[in-house]
Amino acid sequence: MDLFSVLMAAVAPGISLLAYFYLKDRYETEPIHLVGKLFLFGVLLVIPAMVIQSAFIEEIGGENQFTFAFFISGGLEEFLKWFVVYHLIYRHSSFDEPYDGIVYAVAVSLGFATLENILYALVNGTSISMLIMRALLPVSGHALFGVMMGYYLGKAKFMRAHERKYLFASMLLPILWHGSFDYIQLVAQSNWIWFMLPFMTLLWIRTIWKINRANEHSPLGRIMRSDEEFEVG
Template structure:
């Protein structure tokens, strides 16, 4: 494969998934510039995360459990959560629950896209390897972003301040990311028997969260087609 072909194949899954979740915003699509800003911040996040992960590996070793839940998932999900919370949570454009999903997915997929590009070039990956990564790590990051964004949306519009959902927005993606990584590390020869059900569950759960977040939009009442006919 040419350099351009590898680059396009590495970038395409993240862009496609971002487009999919952006278009799922039924009532008030977010400003493209703001979504791209979060995507770019996710890209830039790769570099400090890589430095911290390298330091943790040197200090803590590569025990599969510690690596999966702390070095990998812990660092990555905390920084993604931190970015989304401090950049967008109080922004005026965050005006309905689904917006949390859009912005968290943008950050997650920005991170996953550069990670995929680096993997492609550093490992001299072929097309089949990149497609496998599209269905696993890149898709996984999108699912973790949906979980994070769903609970950020709940926190934003919760009448009691939403501290519980702010915590869940960090803990749940971290947990599922850790499960994903741990499964890949300890089931090297028969991982497909575990990963297919796991990814199917995460996708079904994420699509449910997407529909539920849209259903809770305060803007829904102005759309006649969503009114229940009596």
């Protein structure tokens, strides 16, 4: 494959997944420029994440698989993504329904995953089968961790009585899922796919459920349903 084809193949999964989650918003899609901005910030996070990870590996080593998966890899990456979403969008006026948290967190996550995918393709070279595997696993994994993050950010913003609890969950749960994803690959090196398939299936099931829940709790949805009932009455 030539360079352009490799780049397009590396970018396509992230853009496709972002479009999928963006269009899952039932009531009011987010400003596309704002989603694009969050995606770009996700791209920009890759380099500092790599620098910090290299520093941690140099200081504490990367031999311990649990520490690497849950702290150096999953922990650091999910914290950086959470930090960007929280500080750029959590108080933003466009974040006006629970599902919006999912859109913005997924945008950051897929920006990160897309550049990571490009770098992997450029450094290692790749085949069609490997590109498909990466689309189904690392790239979609980042998206699903983003759904987890955004779902609880939405709960935190619109259930203020439990804001701190849900903010903590919005950071902790993606770290645990991402860390588990990495840990499976590190520990079960030869047969990791047999553990990863049920893991990703469970994660997708939880993701679809959370998407539906977030849409159901939209204040915009309640307003529209009230208007429909008023017109019928």
